[in-house]
Amino acid sequence: MIYLDNAATSFPKPEEVYRAVDKCLREYSANPGRSGHRMALRAGREIYETRELICKLFNIENPMQIIFTYNATDSLNLAIKGLLKRGDHVITSSMEHNSLIRPIKALEEIGVENTIVQCKEEGLIRVNELRSSIKDNTKLIALSHASNVAGTLMPIKAIGKIARAKNILLLLDAAQTAGVYRIDVKKMNIDLLAVPGHKGLMGPQGTGILYLRKGIELRHIKEGGTGSKSESLLQPEIIPDRYESGTPNTPGIVGLGAGIKFILDTGIDKIREHEEELTAYMLKKLKEIDKVKVYGIKNAKQQASVISINIGDLDSSEVSYILDKAFDIAVRSGLHCAPLAHKTLGTFEQGTVRFSMGYFNKKEDIDNAINAIKRICEEMD
């Protein structure tokens, strides 16, 4: 199968990830932070090593400011619901994933206001509009680094500067960029960073990260066993325990560590350049096909390796079905959990067929996808 659905979950993983998960399950998948025996201590140490690798990747100072979650959705829920209170205002954009928009909309019920800044048709945010929607009670700007529908990269550095100057917190959803684009929480003024482990970081599913800048306090949205302060009936104050209740996904976190190590060893720029090259190549080839409409900014330097298209007025789900069944090509179709993004791009009715490339894709994969698209176009005549 030609896998072009890396924006959903990356596949395959580096060999090191499979080996690390296997080794953990066989040799030390005891319960970390609970028991005092050697296997449990080793599991705890390995988890801590993954925290250190995350620090290296995002220029985070303290490994204890990293909270392990189960996916980006889990991280975004904790960040948004843990931070915002009645009377607060949050700004977001019309290109967001439901994992960010839905927690924000859910908070309307308790009196948290929101502004959804309408992006341009190609998906780019209007920075001036974002600036002018700041109010006295604006506590948070919550945005994705790149759209999961059209790949559009947002000007996060500029937005980070605005947020810092106005004393507003910035939550970045890096679901489509972490592991491929340089993210420096200090230089970019990122206060909270939500990242899935199973996409660009090349880890297993069931892993996610929330980075929390020192000094920011969140309400814990779940309580339970942490292995610390067992004498107390109340959730401990210490971070990350405060937000990490229950047995963690040790094999997943260890696999995530192996994925990040692979990225650091390979070099993030090399990964980005490869994905950028594939994106530029596919955009160029798509341009040559009359019946294909490509959405978004259509420039590999300004978008992550995500390309959304339609073929004439064919239903996007039908196209992805044909690609899978007749050509053995895996893509995603429909609304990609981002209805407002599709309204922005003008694709709410039809949805789009999304091709998303990863580090392990090759030019031949793009050639095969292009040939398949051409064949589908021919069949339409």
Ligand SMILES: Cc1ncc(COP(=O)(O)O)c(C=O)c1O
């Ligand atoms: C931009 C964006 N945010 C959030 C998510 C949710 O990620 P997860 O599936 O890890 O919860 C996704 C998933 O595709 C995404 O693309």
